[in-house]
Amino acid sequence: MNDKTTFKAFRVEEDNEKFVSAIKEMPFEALKEKELLIKVHYSSLNYKDALSAIGNKGVTRNYPHTPGIDAVGTIVSSNSEKFKIDNEVIVTSYDLGMNTNGGFAEYVKVPENWVVKLPKNLSMKEAMIFGTAGLTAGMSVLKLTETVKPENGNIVVSGATGGVGSLSVLILNKLGYKVTAITGKENEKQYFEDLGVEVISRKDFEDMQKRPLLKPLFSGGIDTVGGIILENIIKTVAPLGVVTCCGNVASPKLELTVFPFILRGISLIGIDSQNYPMHYREHVWNKLAKEWKVENLEENTTTITFNQLSEKLNLMLKGKLKGRTILKLL
Template sequence: MVHTKTTFKAFRVEEENEKFISAIKEMPFEALEEGEILIKVHYSSLNYKDALSASGNKGVTRNFPHTPGIDAVGTVVSSKSAQFNINEKVIVTSYDLGMNTNGGFAEYVKVPENWVVKLPEGLSIKEAMIIGTAGLTAGMSVLRLTETVKPTDGTIVVSGATGGVGSVSVMILKKLGYKVAAITGKETEKQYLLDLGATEVILRKDFEELQNRPLLKPLFAGAIDTVGGVILENMIKSVHPLGIVTACGNAGSIKLELTVFPFILRGVSLIGIDSQNYPMDYREQVWNKLANEWKLDNLESNATTISLAELSKKLNLMLTGNLKGRTVLKLV
């Protein structure tokens, strides 16, 4: 497959009179530099960073006009890389894609070879984007946690459980035989979380209102936190001795108000998960697990597929916390 077009469609965000406006525009192709590849994008997916970029958040994207989209999967149509050949199916997630480099909300994307993973056997192109950065982050969190904590050790608690990272974490843990307690701020989503595989659902306000003490009753063998703040504090205080807590988000707060007691008296480990710049060998390991022993049976049921024309509306819903599960953008 070699492209012969001169332009392609992209979701562009522009700054006009201190306001940010989005529209679908025709964009010209740029020449490939050494070590770059051009991918015909089949699917992208929606992430919170994409919603921030599309709203003009300068902490995510400094310069506009810009094409958001931190995820992309598709077919190589042109290559100046010895690692990737034309017609190979590939995945690109995170690094600088969609932040200050034009991203996956476009029919084509140009990227450096060291951002790219070959699509593993056992995973379809669409499934790769239902997983996306959110699922990859979930997989990284599960990998680090399960290196130490076993299903027989007790329940794993997951915060932000209706979101992209949280929902995939719940599904993977269920697949691996763990009992999962899902934390959510949405009382109406209890059945959704039970259907995903949670064995119990905890309301966020109840978890946040636990006593403000240096240590709490040990309730969980481990934890996956996606929000930060008081939720993460209480997770750390309430895991068993030698428990593992992974942290990948800070929407709740960037601050932690803790003593060292959980770490010294209980030997709790706090592991940060930075999916943006995570080492490639870990990425490949997680993608291969997601395509094989971690392969989820109900991926499609946790995803909504949209077109470019629907993208702006869905991004606004994500900003207000009203999007659940995974949303996949179809470009082919």
């Protein structure tokens, strides 16, 4: 491994019912059976990380804690027969960064069954530009494209400037789908138009008529926000269309009739990246490394260091981050 006895980590601590964060030195812990120690090269910022960093007990129950639900790096110590020292690997979701210390650290210790080998055509940096957001986008695209083909018509994507939404737009665009982006950020309209993507303002989409069914506009949809946006996507999808949903930042509630599902045969598919089966993870990661790998992946990505982490997490909570933000540790 190495001669170091400690490593740097972004620690969140509870102090008199307030939560404070700082870079601290942490001791290495002994590996248990089937565990790996990974030297982290990159992590990425996700909304769950921002919630964990402010003490949200729905994400992280116990503090002190190291957030970071994504990590990519090199194995430096292994108690596993499946992985060897120097293997380059990705760890996303499961309990990483939630109630297990996560990727905002120079090293992470994880069970072997959380780990995917880094595909050959994907760099570590690219893997974290995708991260959990890319895995979720990939899962959504996989489910949607099993039924809906480019010739069937437009795909609508909500939360299109966020991590999952922006990557969904790019993957669908690469696969030849005509895409419509829903966003509340008017200043991003030109970015989407340059990609050949139509834009609908979030307010206009929320203000559609409150009827059980609306005029069919799309052949399918990828929703990342929930609430009335998801309701209106479902109501405006054409017969036999597919809608995936993976977020509830707008609302976890839906006020719908069964008409879109019965009269139009719409399928609504929930996406859970946290506990996605390993063979599907490997399948999606390989697609992201090959036929789904988007050009200019780094164009809409910001790379930061430990010193910028608190600031960027606060901006994420305020909805002021665009595209992907990744943390460089090596």
